[in-house]
Amino acid sequence: MFSNLSLHDFSALHGINISGALNGSFQFGSELDIFFQPENVLITLYVPIILLSMVANILLIVVAVKCNYTKSVTNIFLVNLSAADLLVTSICMPIQLSKAITLVWFYGETVCKIVNYIQGVAVAASVFTITAMSVDRWLSISPEPRLRPPGRKQALLLLLLLWCAALLIFIPLLMVATVRREPVPIISKALRNISVCIVWW
Structure with missing residues (x-):
């Protein structure tokens, strides 16, 4: 018919x-048409957030270090949190924006593995830091005299252990993140398969 x-x-x-x-x-x-209509919206939303995050986190770290605010344990945790946020903002978000706009992975398998790994590590480090801050605040108001918040050296050692834990937990991502050829006929006018970065368990 x-x-x-x-x-x-x-x-x-x-x-x-x-x-x-x-x-x-x-x-x-x-021809290969890989760009979608929403690219302007994504760029408009992503770029200001990336710039604002980078400026705010860099300023926080610079002010804390220059003004010797890192003597406080809480401020040490805040600086660490900003460092983890900077990792996501400067490395992961621009590449994720490119991926969201085109759906095509241009950066090779090594970058695919590294970006997924860094993103996981940074998120884990942020969560661990926020947890440590919560425990520190609880210890500071605890009525039990034997429970005291950590000192500066203890806080730095704790953060070192937290980063090591985050780095170890996400090692499997280095093995399972890969670039594959996937059929996406609606996106590609010329090719049936395009390169995508995926986590393939």
Whole structure:
């Protein structure tokens, strides 16, 4: 009855030229169209957040170090939290933005592994730091005299252990993160398979 199905005017796929026959085969144009309509929205939302996060965290670290605020255990935890946030903001977020806009992984398998690993480590370090801050605050108001909050050296040692734990926990990500060729016919006009960075357990 229908020999061809045309998707030219389908609103969700506006600007993508795909036609398919009833036997399930697709015909692609000669060019590769990997950009979506939402790229302007994503850039508008991501870029200010990335810049604001970088400026705020760098300022916090600089002020804390220059003004000797790192004598306080709470401020040491805050500086560590900012360092973990900077890792995510400067390394992971720009690459994730590129990935979200194009859906294509351009950076190779090594970067795929490193970005996933750093993201996991930074998130774990942030969570561990917030937990340590909560315990420190609880110890400072604890009625039990034997329970005292850690001193400066103890806090630094604790943070070192927390970072080591975060680095060890996410080692499996280095082994399972990989670049694969996946079929995404709606995205690609010229190719049936595109490179994507995935965690493949």
